[in-house]
Amino acid sequence: MGDGGCGHGDAQGTGAAGWCLVLALPGLLDRRRLERPPASSEPVPSSRRRGRRLWRHLAVAALPLYVLHQPVVVAVAYAVIGWSAPVPVKYAALVAISFVLTFALYELLVRRIRATRFLFGMRS
Numbered sequence: 001m002g003d004g005g006c007g008h009g010d011a012q013g014t015g016a017a018g019w020c021l022v023l024a025l026p027g028l029l030d031r032r033r034l035e036r037p038p039a040s041s042e043p044v045p046s047s048r049r050r051g052r053r054l055w056r057h058l059a060v061a062a063l064p065l066y067v068l069h070q071p072v073v074v075a076v077a078y079a080v081i082g083w084s085a086p087v088p089v090k091y092a093a094l095v096a097i098s099f100v101l102t103f104a105l106y107e108l109l110v111r112r113i114r115a116t117r118f119l120f121g122m123r124s
Helices: 008-034 046-080 087-110 114-119
Strands: none
Touching: 046 087, 087 114
16 A cells, blocks of 8 residues: 555545436435425415526536536637636636536527437437
């Protein structure tokens, strides 16, 4: 164990734990939808209706956004890395540009085209 106590098995365990977390999070986040209280006759405020629509939109978009974000981040990072700016500026630009491009790709290429909706496993 001349590697500072971090043997090869530790790295495999950490990787396995990371993948378990990636697989568990969507299920845990979906529990909110399963545990809905019974519908009441009281009117729902418009802010709550907007919040529900946003959650529904993001729930449908979760897999496509997850798949799209990695190549977008890599492409933007490739362009941003050559800038002569401080690292925090590069990081902020990377996050902002990647966020906008990922959502734009989802809205324009996935959500509106039947074939890509099918390829991403979305209901039509």
